[in-house]
Amino acid sequence: MVDQAESLRRLLSRQTRILAVASGKGGVGKTSIAVNLAIQLASEGNSVIMLDADLGMANIEIMFGVRPKHALSEVISGAMQMSEVLTPTPYGVQIIAGVSGMASAADMGQPQRLRLIEGFKRLASVDYLIIDTGAGISRNVIDFVLAAEDVYVVVTPEPTSVQDAYGLIKVLSGHPRSIIPEIHILVNRISSASLGETLAAKLQQAARQFLSLHVTYAGTIVEDDHVKKGILERIPFSVRYPHCDASLEIRHMAHELTSEMVISSGGSGIQGMIGRLFRKKEAVSRG
Numbered sequence: 001m002v003d004q005a006e007s008l009r010r011l012l013s014r015q016t017r018i019l020a021v022a023s024g025k026g027g028v029g030k031t032s033i034a035v036n037l038a039i040q041l042a043s044e045g046n047s048v049i050m051l052d053a054d055l056g057m058a059n060i061e062i063m064f065g066v067r068p069k070h071a072l073s074e075v076i077s078g079a080m081q082m083s084e085v086l087t088p089t090p091y092g093v094q095i096i097a098g099v100s101g102m103a104s105a106a107d108m109g110q111p112q113r114l115r116l117i118e119g120f121k122r123l124a125s126v127d128y129l130i131i132d133t134g135a136g137i138s139r140n141v142i143d144f145v146l147a148a149e150d151v152y153v154v155v156t157p158e159p160t161s162v163q164d165a166y167g168l169i170k171v172l173s174g175h176p177r178s179i180i181p182e183i184h185i186l187v188n189r190i191s192s193a194s195l196g197e198t199l200a201a202k203l204q205q206a207a208r209q210f211l212s213l214h215v216t217y218a219g220t221i222v223e224d225d226h227v228k229k230g231i232l233e234r235i236p237f238s239v240r241y242p243h244c245d246a247s248l249e250i251r252h253m254a255h256e257l258t259s260e261m262v263i264s265s266g267g268s269g270i271q272g273m274i275g276r277l278f279r280k281k282e283a284v285s286r287g
């Protein structure tokens with residue numbers, strides 16, 4: 001009985017869900033989507049932390065309208081605890097800013113590595129960790145994408161964006177299957193949901209045919225002026241314009257996430273993330 005109760009408790013106990021938002025081409029809407037998805041998840045009662053893994057850019061803080069005083073690099077250097085670098089926002093989400101110290105994650109010495117691991121372990125009670133990455137396929141971006149359990153690859157209808165999204169998926173496919181996150185295509189800035197679905201289907205087909213990779217379709221966010229208006233007004237669009245098309249889709253995506261009863265296959269919360277973050281470096285240096 002005790003064993004059964006224990007296993008049931010484990011089954012029901014919540015683990016941190018780690019999601020990355022990435023793209024091949026820049027400027028396709030990653031940060032806008034990540035910020036608003038985080039806010040929506042928080043508004044539904046989840047604890048949410050957003051990690052700004054886009055080196056050198058301060059987009060997240062601008063969109064949240066906050067000025068973080070500290071960054072993850074200070075955890076790595078040993079100057080601060082993880083709890084001290086969390087910046088609260090007016091929307092319930094906490095952010096970890098400017099991870100410039102992470103650029104050298106692959107070459108980190110043992111003390112830095114241990115401090116980073118300890119820091120991430122402290123986040124284990126959080127429901128969602130959302131990682132906003134920079135565009136492209138630099139090692140730093142790929143590191144963070146591989147650390148996640150799920151990655152949303154954001155793509156717009158521009159041919160270069162589609163090509164670069166495929167390029168990103170291809171780079172991911174070159175890693176051991178056990179550490180590739182679930183890949184979800186998220187179409188942004190297109191004129192209709194049906195065109196979005198068609199575009200995603202082409203990428204799914206290419207990934208299946210040429211990379212033997214199963215990629216899912218996460219949804220479409222249509223071109224919507226409210227997204228830009230929100231940025232100009234410094235209020236995230238899903239808060240300022242909760243009924244606009246983009247907000248409705250963000251809400252839909254958040255519901256899809258929260259209604260999934262089972263953590264996706266690669267998922268083992270923060271512990272799994274730490275393993276992936278460092279294990280794949282060994283794989284890379286071996287290969």
Ligand SMILES: Nc1ncnc2c1ncn2[C@@H]1O[C@H](COP(=O)(O)OP(=O)(O)OP(=O)(O)O)[C@@H](O)[C@H]1O
Pocket residue numbers: 023025026027028029030031032033054057059133134135188189221222223224225227228231246
């Ligand atoms: N669905 C949309 N409708 C209209 N404009 C949008 C939409 N999504 C994003 N944008 C606009 O596109 C621009 C780029 O968005 P954002 O900064 O989120 O992209 P990004 O992929 O994070 O860029 P970067 O690669 O530089 O990090 C912003 O001006 C934003 O308002």
Ligand SMILES: [Mg+2]
Pocket residue numbers: 030031032054059132133
């Ligand atoms: Mg961005």
